[in-house]
Amino acid sequence: MIFTVFYHSLFDSGAHYSIKRFLELLKDEYDFNMIICRNSSNDVVKDLSTLNIKIIKKSCVRRNVFTEFIIDDEIKNLIKTSDAVWILDNEHITAPKIKRIRDVPVIAYLRNYLIICPINLASYSMKDVCLTKCSFPRIISCKKGIYDHYIKNHYINILSYYVKGRVLVYGKGLLDYVRWLETVDDRLLNSIDLFIAISHAMKEIYTYHIPDLSDKIEVVYNPVLSEDVVRKIKMYRQDSSEDLFITYSSGDLPVKGFMILLKAFREIYRSYKDLKLVLTGEYNNDILKRFCDYENNDICDRIKLLGKIDYQDLLRTYVSSKAVVYPSIWPEPFGRVVAEAQLLGTPVVASDIGGIREIVEDNVTGYLSRPGDPKDLSDKIVLTLERMWNKDLISRKTFEKFNDQVFLRRIKDVIKKVL
Template sequence: MKVLVVHNRYRSEQPSGENNVVDQEVALLADGGHRVGLFEKRSDDIAQMSLPRKAIVPLQVPWNRAVRAEFGARLRVDRPDVVHVHNTFPLISPSVLAACADARVPVVATLHNYTMVCPPGTLYRDGHVCTDCVGGKPVAAVRHGCYRDSKLATVPMAASLVANRRRWWSDVTRFFCISGAQREILVRAGMPSDRLVVKHNFVADPGVSRLGEGQHLLFLGRLTKEKGVGLLMTAWDRLAAAGGLGLPLVLAGTGPMQDEVARWAAGREDVEYAGLCSKEQCRELTSRAAAVVAPSAWLEAFGLVVVEAMAAGVPTVAAAHGAFTELVEDGVTGLLHRPDDAGSLADRLREIVAAPERNRQLGEAARRRYERDFTPAVGLDRLITGYEVAVAAYEGVAAS
């Protein structure tokens, strides 16, 4: 097939799982013999813009006429079978959907988060899960300044949601949800259920698997409250006060809480803050882990770190909500703890290391689940099937 991928890259200073997913899918399509093009804008470029140009960026979030024209010209040259949209914020905008309608090209879109029903896409506010805007207008998001804690910064995203909701829902032939949990929320919000299909992300085989019982417990990701870092610190302190687990906790990543985490870890033998690590270092840390910890406070739409652990034959201790409940089978491929409950998290961490033989069995079952559902081969098959169904559905509507 001939595919044109649309993506606004997130800033490089913040590691982005979404950027990685897009890069891997583009490479997967090319390696599979498909012709794939990329229409891309980079948020990094905003820093180099003049002040007048920067001032215009928020105004063009809902609709960018220049990008519509640019993308329309690209469509006339490439003439793809299907356009695959990932992220359009802030430099692309949903105007690309109009260009696709003009060129009569079917569109599929991967929903990596909840931006269709929540301006910041997180369903998280003030330390708790929030669904105030789901199924209605995003008034609460503006009132609370949900994006970057700023009402002014939230307005363009809220305006785009309101102005383009129907266009998304009518002009996109197929939406790829990255979990059943995400799909359920979007259907509840009123999105067309017949256009929403679940297509999990895939993960490349790391080429290494865990040997032995593991040398540490591992948190790998952005250091933020919504990722459950504070909860993990509280749970770990409780375990330390009771004598510890005999294994250190390693935290790898950066984010708003990195200074707090560095201070907390300083001088301790049971905690190591590894900072921002390369992909190779992350694979190595994962392969040496007794378990990966994913204590997210928000409703994760997927959970790449969980599947990356599966690929290495490592079990996960994760919060029992969002996509984690379908990725981690409690007691089979890992353990689930009660969300936002430090005591429950501490108990499950203690349990995951208490019985090495059971831990090994959990890791082996996790690897089998990876091989069944999350390999590149499975990912390519589901991706191409989704494209073919979208093209057939679009042609069927056009013919009628």
């Protein structure tokens, strides 16, 4: 079978690693023509080139929150000779164009909530806008709630909010909503034959908003780490008490619960003076500095910022950690960090929300905490530090759900359903 695949590949993210694994597991059984944006991230292109599949760079544009590919003759010919077309990230608005060329089956991944709300991460942060159906007043309420959260947690100062925050809340809120209404319509939804949600929680949210999609959404968990990779990374496990640290790698976006974690770490520090908080990924140093200045914290010396590190080094950091922390306050579509850490045998303390609760088995592979509650998060981290964990059990229990064979069986069922 021949598949044409659309993937913007504009930036490196957790979704990228899931997409790469998807292609890695299927490339020996199917032929792929992969269409990516001309201005793709060099790191992403370099990573994809290791798969030895056909990669074609084409023009694409950002429309509202989506990526739209410009269809030329070469793409038309690929579509005409394909058995199916895959949309791997946020390229959904290309689907109606595909259907005009040929009525070929289109399968689209749902990795975010863009189809049901014009704001991506922010929409589910402070006000749960999309959970109560999207509307302009709710968008405004959400954006205002976000800026209130920014001020309260020292992301921005009050003057900055009054100078530009109100413009973004009211002006851009209306613009976002109008553009989104113009983009997402029945024509787009009817152009996609099957959607793949990456968790049951995600499917529930989508079908709440668009009940007609219920029969068109299949749940297939993201492929994560192979047994071979896990076996190699585990060789770097270090259990020495002199290297006591927990790891967080989800960035400083408020919806990821970064400030919740800092407040929780302040509580933990009172009992664990030797504990370090290791941060991997990209962070705004000004946010950390403001937190330390406003809160008058002495914990900042115990925070180690590694920055963006090689993927293999990231996995080694997970396996050497006493715990990996994932304190999101929005319903994560999946939670790749959680699955990776547990596959490596490291217990996870994560929010009891969204797709996360489908990965963490509470009190077995880690602990679930109340979203947005620093005290409960700190209590669960302390419980994790004080407990002797069966790391092999954590790894084995996670592999039962997230292994290559389960993924291949489910994804092939999806392919059979549309073909």
